[in-house]
Amino acid sequence: MLPVDNNCYNEYIWGMAGKLVREIQQTKPFALLEEEAFLNLVRTSEFLQQRISELFKGYQLTPTQYNLLRILRGAGRDGITCSQAGERMVTHDPDVTRLMDRLEARKLILRERSREDRRVVVTRISDEGLALVDSLDQPIEASMKQHLGHLGRAKLEQLVDLLEGLRGDA
Secondary structure, eight states, X not given: OOOOOHHHHHHHHHHHOOXXXXXXXXXXXXXXXXXXXXXXXXXXXXXXXXXXXXXXXXXXXXXXHHHHHHHHHHHGGGOBOHHHHHHHOSSOOSOHHHXXXXXXXXXXXEEEEOSSOTTXXXXXXXXXXXXXXHHHHHHHHHHHHHHHGGGHHHHHXXXXXXXXXXHTTO
């Protein structure tokens, strides 16, 4: 094995250091590329979440509430149960019932007991909730294009494949 010149190695590593090292003002390079990749995912997710949250503030919604309203819109007139909604959420929320309580208080959703099984509560989006979600379609699309569209179709497809590969069979 050849001896390592630490000065050359450090210059090489710092020359390869990514944007994240500078953004978080880290004083040394990451020990693992996997760590840098992971922290980049977290940092990017937080960046995108902040941007979308700003959009939702104007509608007095959180991203999680919006996600639930979209799920209910997709469920149609049949509606879904609380557990079904929880399974479909993009981000896990341990208290879907409380989330639904807040949306029901705003008259954005309707809940009623199933006629077939009184233990089951079916949730549907209300007309007001549907109008709200429909009004957000264009602003959400514009935001997605603004923050991700510059990557282009090929890179976006590659990004989707990479992210799905990280989740594996989850």
